[in-house]
Amino acid sequence: MKLKKLLTTLLIGVLTAQTALAHLGNVAGVVYDQSTRLPLRNVSVQLVGQGRLVITDELGQFRFANLVAAPYTLAFSHVGFQNQSVAATVANDQTTQINVMLVSAPIELSQVQVSTIRVHDQQPISSLDIKLRPITNSQEILRLVPGLFIGQHAGGGKAEQLFLRGFDLDHGTDIRLTVDGMPVNMVSHAHGQGYADLHFVIPELVEGVDFKKGPYTTDKGNLATAGWADFRTRTALDRSFVKLEAGQFDTYRAVAGIDLLGERGGTKTQSAYLASEYSYANSYFDNPQHFKRVNVLGKYHGHFSARTNLTLTGSTFWSKWNHSGQIPDRAVESGLTGWFGSVDPTEGGETSRTNLNAQLVTVTPRNHALKNQFFYSNYNFELYSNFTFFLKDSINGDQIRQKERRNLFGYNGSYTTQTAIGKTSWITTLGAQYRQDLTQGSELAHTKDRTITLERLQYGNVNEINAALYVDETVALSSRFTLNAGVRVDYFRSQYGDLLASPVTIKRVTQAIVSPKLNLYYIVNSGLQLYLNTGKGFHSNDARVVTAESSRQILPGGYGSDLGIVVKPFPRLLVNAAAWYLYLQQEFVYVGDEGVVEPSGRSRRMGLDVSARYQLTKSLFADVDLNTANPRSVDAEAGRNYLPLAPVFTSTGGLSLQTGRGLSGSLRYRYMADRPANEDNTVVATGYFVTDLQANYSRSKYTLGLSIQNLLNTRWKETQFDTESRLKGEAEPVSEIHFTPGTPFFARLSLTYFW
Known part of the structure; x- marks a missing residue:
């Protein structure tokens, strides 16, 4: 009853x-x-x-x-x-x-909200920076991520060296970079694991960047340990434009973007545009760089119905350059070469990438979202470097060639549902991802003068598969408290065919890894949010390493945690601060004389990140980012447990001006403190403080721009390595700092015409 x-x-x-x-x-x-x-x-x-x-x-x-x-x-x-x-x-x-x-x-900081119903996806700093600091060159794309530092050490064509949260990330080993959801990083790359070359992106087309530091996002898998960033290109052009640039050191650049449909009035059901870029520079080195880059991109966006859209993007990129390489301190001190000189002037490279990207989004009448993305890249890379000069070969020198041809294709799919009962709401996402990399002729060879092949040291084909499934749940338990939890499972199959072996040998290794995430957000009031991010991430190892030594761990995990706040003490000030910790089961070590990266032991890092954005007046904004880190090797003894080149303190900041009378600009600085260059800190990589200036004057049909890098003409070392090398005629090798000089005072003028 x-x-x-x-x-x-x-x-x-x-x-x-x-x-x-x-x-x-x-x-x-x-x-x-x-x-x-x-x-x-x-x-x-x-x-x-x-x-x-x-x-x-x-x-x-x-x-x-x-x-x-x-x-x-x-x-x-x-x-x-x-x-x-x-x-x-x-x-x-x-x-x-x-x-x-x-x-x-015009930007009003008072519009930025600390408390939203989707705090896990909230990125107020990102949305502010992209609007206040328009991108003027390809390097500025990466600097949109607070605390991310970059260094170029092979002319303008090679991917930048990256630094973030106590990591020397090499060219992308522990940061996952994507463009419109399409991967940038190349696994098992000829030059280094996770190599990420963003130069196929035209800076003027970047609409925004989504990022997060740490391994806390469920749909971000391999390499997302220090963090991840997804750069979004414009869906449509508000108007067509042509931009011409000219500057010091024989620098010339032309960019154009053409709106192909040009619909006006009402709302658009579709848009399409075509953009292209050509760059040339000899750069500031004593040996002319002869740098050339060509970019072409086409994008179509169509709404087939009120609830379905399709975005198609195709692009192609080609670059070729000479570079001066790293030079040892003793070569400059002895007068063998100048500050902007070279020991081996025949270094250089050539690379290209062609991309196809299709994204289909459907939202059901019940507000469920279905996303499907298919992507393909054809990639070619050839780089000539000489890190050690005459250490191994006193007659011909130690120049090496790293080369590969690659086809990369994959899929990202997700299904998201939203449910609400009373004050409790759920957002559930189920996702599947697939990526396969096929390389032909991945090569490391000993060469001379960039024309003669003396010996092939490695030569083979890589076939690497990464498949993943994940589930992510965001629950708003009340108007104040939100919980996000997720788990992903990644499966890897690494295969390497050694073409130097007789007969040809093919080895395979497989492994899976489970990565849980848990994130908590609490809104104290309309101006204060507290959060705790925790999660496990990982980076894969190079297929050539793990198949040669099957005992190597393919997928070492990384465990991280952030405890932070987002606060607006008053309407015109926004502050984000976090104390963080990250533990890695396996570190990577750069081997300079081989030009490769090898896995090493365990490591841990901890630090503090602070970002502040302040609107001084209606037109003037100030920003500052402060980042500390204490990186150490876990397995080494105290005093010999430093992580070479890992940053310990960095800061960026500046003033941005946006007036209603056409004037805009920014004055910015970036600072990196001294840091250890070897394990016992007996060799130090010298820090630097550099300032940049950007000024624009805009009218309805045109914009005049002035860009100055290194406004104070500071002499600084952009990248540094503690490398053992031998110069021609030296009886014994010497281990010391080898560096690439940073940009001197470098001014450029630009004119952009709109229609």
Whole structure:
């Protein structure tokens, strides 16, 4: 009888709730960007006076359900756009449809919200920086990530060396970089694991960057230990443009972007544009660099219905250059070469990459999102370097060639559902990822003068597969407390065919790894958020290493934690601070005389990150990033447990100006403190402090720009290595700092014309 009464009560309750909801109404709509006439995502939409807030989805859509019939006011806000309020009247059993067009406006820091319903995806610092500090060159793309430092040590064509959170990341070993979701890093690369060359991105087309430090995001897998960054290119051009640049050191550049459809008025159902870039420079080295780069990109975006869109991107990139390489301190001190000179002037390289990227997004009537992405890259790389000069071969020298041809293809897919009961809401994502890298002729060879092959040291083919499944759950338990939990499983198959062996040998190794994540967010009030990020990540090892020595661990894990705050003590100041810890089961060590990276022992890092953004006046903004780290090897004895070249303190900051009269610009600095260059800290990599200036004057049809790198003409070492080498005629080798000089005072003028 008790069970019967309970079931009856539940049935009556359900019927009563259904009856109460049967005559409620809804309000829904789409938010558009007036400049592009395309839907705008991540817009905050608030139902004024009701305590309800939603964020527009991938298709710019929003929806409030189960509203009592009455008049309402909806408030729309997004950084870089004017706030807008719209009145809407809701009727029983009906959905009131509202379409809103947001107009771009000067940045107001007061618009940035600390408390949102999707705190795990919130990136207020990123959205501010991309609008306040427009990108002027390819290096500035990477500097959009707070605390990420870069160094170029092979002319302008090779991928930059990266530094973040106490890591010398080499060229991308422990940071995962993507562009529109397509991977940039190359696993088992001829030059180094995770090699990430972003030079195929045209800087003027970067619309934003999403990033997170640490291994806390479920859909980011291999290499995302120190962090990850996804650079987003423009979906559409608000207008066509041509840009011409000229500067010191025979520097010339031309960029053009053409809107192919040019629809105006109303809203767009599709857009398409074509962009291209050509660069040439001899650079500031004594030996002319003869650097050349060509980029071409085409992008199409179409809305097949109110709930489905397709984005197709195709691009191709080619670059060729000479470079002066690293020079030892003693060569400069003895007068053998100048500060901008070279020991082996025949170094250089050539690389190319062609990409195809297709992204299909569908949002169901119940606001479930289905995403499918297919990508393909054809990649070629050839690099000539000489790290040790005449250490091994006193007659011909130690120049090496690293070369490969690669086909990379893969898939990213996810299905996201949203559910709400009362004040509790769930966002659940199920995802699948696949990536396969096929290289032909991955080579390490001993060469002379970039023309003669003396000996092939390594020569083979790589076939590497990474497949993954993941589930991610974000639960808003209340208006203050949000929990995000996820787990991913990655499977790797690494195969290497050694073409130097007779007969040819093929070896395979497989392994899987499970990576759990747990993130907690608590909103104290409208101006203060606390968070705890925890998770496990990993980086894969080079296929040539793990197949040669099967005892090597293929997928060493990395365990991290961040305890942080996001605070707005008053409307014009935003601060993000975090204390962090990261432990790696396996470190990587750069072997200079071989030009390769090898796995080593365990390591741990801990530190503090602080980022602040402050609006001084309506037009003037200040920013600063402070980053400390204490990186150590776990297995080495005290005093010999330093991690070479790992940064211990870095800082960037500056002033940005945006006026309503056409004037804009920025004055910025970057500082890296002295850091150990070897394990016992007896050799030190000298720090530097460099300033840059950017000034623009814009009118409706044109923009004049002045860019100055190293405004104070500081003499600095951009990259440094403690390398053992022998110069020609030396009886014994010497181990000391080898460096690439940093950019001297370097001014460029630009003219951009719009139509």
